[in-house]
Amino acid sequence: xxxxxVVKGIYQSFAAGDVPAIVAAMSxxxxxxxxxxxxxxxxxxxxxxxxxxGGVFARILAEWEGFSVxxxxxxxxxxxxxxxxxxxxxxxxxxxxxxxxxxxxxxLAGGKAVGFQQLCDTLAVARAAGNV
Numbered sequence: 001x002x003x004x005x006v007v008k009g010i011y012q013s014f015a016a017g018d019v020p021a022i023v024a025a026m027s028x029x030x031x032x033x034x035x036x037x038x039x040x041x042x043x044x045x046x047x048x049x050x051x052x053x054g055g056v057f058a059r060i061l062a063e064w065e066g067f068s069v070x071x072x073x074x075x076x077x078x079x080x081x082x083x084x085x086x087x088x089x090x091x092x093x094x095x096x097x098x099x100x101x102x103x104x105x106x107x108l109a110g111g112k113a114v115g116f117q118q119l120c121d122t123l124a125v126a127r128a129a130g131n132v
Contacts, residue, residue, distance in 0.1 A: 003108040004074060007081040010106075010113065011071050019057070023049045027112040032056070037122040039063075039129065063129075064089035069102070081106045087120070091128045100124035 001009075006025055013021035026049045034041040034056065043055040060067050067089035075082040083104045090097045100121035107115030126132040 001111060002076075003079065003081050003106075003111075004076040006108060006111060006113065007083065007106050008071075008074060011069060011083065014069060019053070023053070025113055026052070027109070027114045030112075030114055030116065032116045033118065035118045035120040035122055037126075038118065038120055039125065039131075060089075063092055065092055066090055069104075079108055081108065087125070089128075091130070094128065094130040096128040096130065098124050098128035 010022055010025050013019075013025070028048060030048060030052070032046040032052045033044045034046075040056050040059055043051065046052045046055050067087070069083075069085060070088060071083050071085040073084045075084070083102075083106070085102055086099055087102055088097070088099055100123075102121070103119040105115075105117040105119070106113055123132065
């Protein structure tokens with residue numbers, strides 16, 4: 001399976017709520033970084049799937065209604081795959097929706113995701129969360 005196919009599969013699994021498939025695509029020692037000033041960057045870097053599930057995914061599910069990642073383009077650069085797109089969702093605490101631009105930079109080795117860097121319009125997220 002190509003690195004591009006692995007990354008596309010992660011987004012398909014995320015959309016389907018298939019957490020075991022997402023974890024299966026990650027290396028046990030994956031290093032995950034949320035964008036600076038993103039609400040979940042306080043745990044950077046997250047190391048390993050369990051840290052990501054608890055520190056990022058569980059918080060998203062608890063704080064956002066209808067959260068989704070909407071990929072628009074994938075850029076295949078061999079061991080690096082970049083997804084550009086948007087987040088959607090409504091903050092449970094404020095009832096405000098968000099739709100910020102995002103870019104995800106994935107690093108892969110041996111058919112597994114070993115690195116992740118999120119880039120995001122954090123101001124749009126902060127406004128939806130009522131932090132600005």
